[in-house]
Amino acid sequence: MSHRVVALIGARSGSERVPGKNVRRLAGHPLLAYAIETARQSGVFERIVVSTDSEEIAKVARWYGADVPCLRPDEYATATSPDIEWIAWTLPRLEERYDLFAIVRATNPFRGPDTVRRGLEQLLATPEADSIRAVERVKQHPGKMWELTIDGRTMLPLLDQSHLDVAWHAGQYQALPPVYVQNSALEIAWTRVVRATGTREGRVLAPFLTEAHEGLNIDDEDDFALAERLVADGRATLPAVERDPYPGPP
Numbered sequence: 001m002s003h004r005v006v007a008l009i010g011a012r013s014g015s016e017r018v019p020g021k022n023v024r025r026l027a028g029h030p031l032l033a034y035a036i037e038t039a040r041q042s043g044v045f046e047r048i049v050v051s052t053d054s055e056e057i058a059k060v061a062r063w064y065g066a067d068v069p070c071l072r073p074d075e076y077a078t079a080t081s082p083d084i085e086w087i088a089w090t091l092p093r094l095e096e097r098y099d100l101f102a103i104v105r106a107t108n109p110f111r112g113p114d115t116v117r118r119g120l121e122q123l124l125a126t127p128e129a130d131s132i133r134a135v136e137r138v139k140q141h142p143g144k145m146w147e148l149t150i151d152g153r154t155m156l157p158l159l160d161q162s163h164l165d166v167a168w169h170a171g172q173y174q175a176l177p178p179v180y181v182q183n184s185a186l187e188i189a190w191t192r193v194v195r196a197t198g199t200r201e202g203r204v205l206a207p208f209l210t211e212a213h214e215g216l217n218i219d220d221e222d223d224f225a226l227a228e229r230l231v232a233d234g235r236a237t238l239p240a241v242e243r244d245p246y247p248g249p250p
Contacts, residue, residue: 003099005120005188006047007039009066010086011106012077013054017220022052022106023060024224027231029241031218032057035106036064037239042113044120045102049094051086053077056249063246069093084200091191103187103200109227110213110236111185119186119208130202131189135180136215143168143176180207183215212236 011032015021023030032050039048050061050068053076058068070093076086083103091101100123102116111134123132145158146169161167168176186208193202213236218224230236 003124004096005045005100005102006049006091006094006096006098007045007102007104008087008090009035009039009048009050009061009104009106010083011050011052011054011057011061012072012081013052013057014077014079016079018218018224021218021224023057023246025245026109026224026227027238028245029064030060030106030246031109032060032106033064033241033243033246034109034239035104036061036066037241038111038113038116039102039104040065040113041239042116042120044117046098047094047096049090051090060246064241064243084194084198087200088194088198091194098191100188101191105184105217107218108183108185108214108216109218109238110216110230111210112214112237112239115186115210115214119188122206122208123188126206128204129206130193130197130204131187131200132206132208133187133201134183134185134208134210134215136183136210138179138181141168141173141176141179143171143179180209183210184217185210185215 011022018024022032036048039045048066050066051072052058052068053072053074061068072086076089119132123129142159146155147158148155157169189201193199197203213230218227231238
């Protein structure tokens with residue numbers, strides 16, 4: 001049985017730390033272009049939909065071959081708007097019904113089509129899961145984190161370690177229990193979980209382990225500068241974009 005899958009790319013216009021982030025150019029193309037190409041080249045989606053509140057971003061999306069069926073309402077495009085709001089608003093407005101959706105963010109330029117295929121295969125092979133979410137092993141372990149007392153004169157471990165023979169904060173990283181942090185490289189879920197749970201991920205999540213620079217998310221200017229260096233040095237590869245660069249601003 002084949003499943004109908006839609007790619008959802010959120011690209012709101014407001015970005016405080018990196019102005020115009022979703023359409024800022026990296027190696028000649030807007031970041032949005034790489035997300036669209038990643039989805040297209042993966043070959044698993046029946047439709048690639050960009051959700052935006054900006055007509056200018058919509059023009060960029062259409063230039064690179066994505067659909068923008070309607071603009072997102074302003075109330076679902078604020079800096080504090082959770083993803084579930086625009087996802088739940090978008091899915092019922094698509095003419096077709098889909099079994100699964102993937103969130104393919106523009107801010108992860110080094111997550112390529114193979115990553116998407118690998119993620120979908122994993123979810124389909126994990127029938128007990130409602131979704132997969134990209135994670136990577138933490139570099140700053142919570143076992144070595146502290147919180148200050150009210151007066152700030154002393155501190156306590158963030159995690160209770162009184163039951164341990166050797167506290168995590170006193171041990172080597174290699175001896176600590178593995179802990180993973182989510183990144184924004186990829187999320188894929190059954191669309192039924194949106195209706196059933198009011199969330200984008202459901203109740204049972206499977207870990208999708210990212211590799212190398214797949215999980216690099218451009219969240220601030222330092223991240224963007226790092227992405228530029230990785231491309232310039234050949235340490236990371238962007239998906240090939242098969243269209244001419246968007247001709248106007250941004």
